[in-house]
């Protein structure tokens with residue numbers, strides 16, 4: 001949510017900043033801006049709209065500069081227009097700041113600054129930052145930034161340039177991500193690695209409360225609390241190929257097609273057939289605690305929350321440990337009862353979701369052990385949890401999560417197998433599960449070859465419908481939620497996911513001959529019940545699009561459209577049933593001519609609460 005990038009070095013700063021912004025655009029895309037340090041002033045350009053609009057506006061019209069900062073915005077305070085776009089400056093335009101996060105006490109600070117004569121031009125919370133720096137500046141940018149930060153309540157990742165200190169760039173963070181890339185006589189800083197890896201694979205992850213003063217050939221980091229910090233340089237393995245579209249029309253489609261490969265990565269080295277068990281080295285030191293847990297609380301937002309629900313069903317049925325699933329935003333603001341024996345598992349693709357990070361900290365404050373299931377290596381959540389499991393889905397750029405969801409479900413399949421085996425499952429059952437898990441990537445591969453033609457047809461038929469209902473039961477109830485979420489996120493069609501039997505308690509009133517109802521009706525333990533639910537829809541003339549198990553010819557007779565998926569174990573079906581729903585949402589949005597990868601109002605990584 002909001003992408004910031006900064007550059008200092010020998011190269012042309014504009015090039016580094018604009019290409020960085022394009023790579024970060026998935027974090028927010030309602031306005032963009034750039035500030036460059038020239039000999040006499042700070043060159044500033046800000047526009048409402050996409051990065052391409054900023055790019056066009058400055059092409060051939062920028063001064064040469066080797067220091068600068070830039071921003072792509074997802075508006076929180078102040079409508080997305082030219083003025084509210086970042087960077088923001090002080091009264092004399094001597095300081096420019098880009099910010100990701102929210103300064104919650106900005107109204108108080110603004111009043112304080114206005115009394116001191118500062119003049120404000122925007123409706124943003126961010127504008128207090130350059131003014132406060134201006135207020136405290138005494139020939140040392142880093143000191144002024146440190147002092148200003150001590151007044152902020154909220155979250156921030158900041159990059160700051162100053163006319164008075166033309167040889168350095170200052171960055172700091174609290175609750176919002178910030179990575180520093182170290183090149184040869186140059187540094188590029190950004191909200192995430194995507195903007196950095198074409199420059200260097202050497203990075204330094206800044207910790208909350210750290211401030212860095214960066215010169216082309218050196219940097220100095222200080223913790224506001226503890227004083228000087230020795231920079232720890234890490235090497236990253238991310239490749240450019242992984243963050244490019246590679247011939248696909250959209251990142252979302254590319255990521256859907258990557259699913260067989262990433263699932264192989266998720267399970268690689270983690271299955272032990274001999275013992276019928278999974279091995280998860282990241283949480284090796286916590287296995288006994290988990291095995292003996294009296295209760296597990298899974299905490300997440302959005303799609304990760306849906307994966308958590310599937311995790312709940314898996315762990316409860318395979319390991320018989322009571323599990324609850326909480327929205328991070330709810331968990332953090334109530335009084336959770338975390339008795340000894342409760343373990344929290346936070347799930348996050350980005351590892352930066354503000355509410356999940358805050359919930360993690362809240363759980364730790366209560367003394368709970370907190371484990372993570374994360375995708376982004378080195379992310380804040382990955383670093384702050386006691387231990388964790390990486391899902392190995394690779395960078396996910398499409399705003400609508402697909403491959404990360406699959407990898408999260410697979411991770412829960414591994415975790416539930418491990419806990420199940422440690423608590424109650426016999427080795428043979430563990431081996432059956434391993435066999436079924438190993439087949440999943442190939443089964444998805446075949447579906448990716450077979451389904452698109454049929455699903456495109458369905459998408460053409462239904463693209464102009466205004467409402468959809470998605471139903472499922474058991475393990476496939478969260479899949480119904482996720483299918484509905486995918487559709488509404490990228491096609492702006494209203495869709496609701498429901499447990500199939502709950503339909504009778506409300507949504508059934510919506511059903512008429514115009515209502516498409518997607519029903520997951522695979523041959524699992526509650527198949528017959530779902531068939532009754534389908535009857536209830538048909539009696540009211542609803543249009544049934546069923547996702548059924550291969551070979552179920554009976555089902556075909558009772559529905560309007562059917563999409564088959566291959567057979568697997570009950571608890572692994574979500575890995576197969578979600579695929580047609582992802583494709584359906586994708587093709588409907590594409591046929592509607594929408595920007596699938598950058599749906600309106602959304603952002604990939606929600607770093608504000």
Ligand code: G6P
Nearest residue numbers: 301302303304348349350353401
């Ligand atoms: C945003 C994204 C979703 C994601 C959710 C949680 O809403 O658009 O795709 O599921 O945040 O993000 P996380 O990174 O914590 O999984």
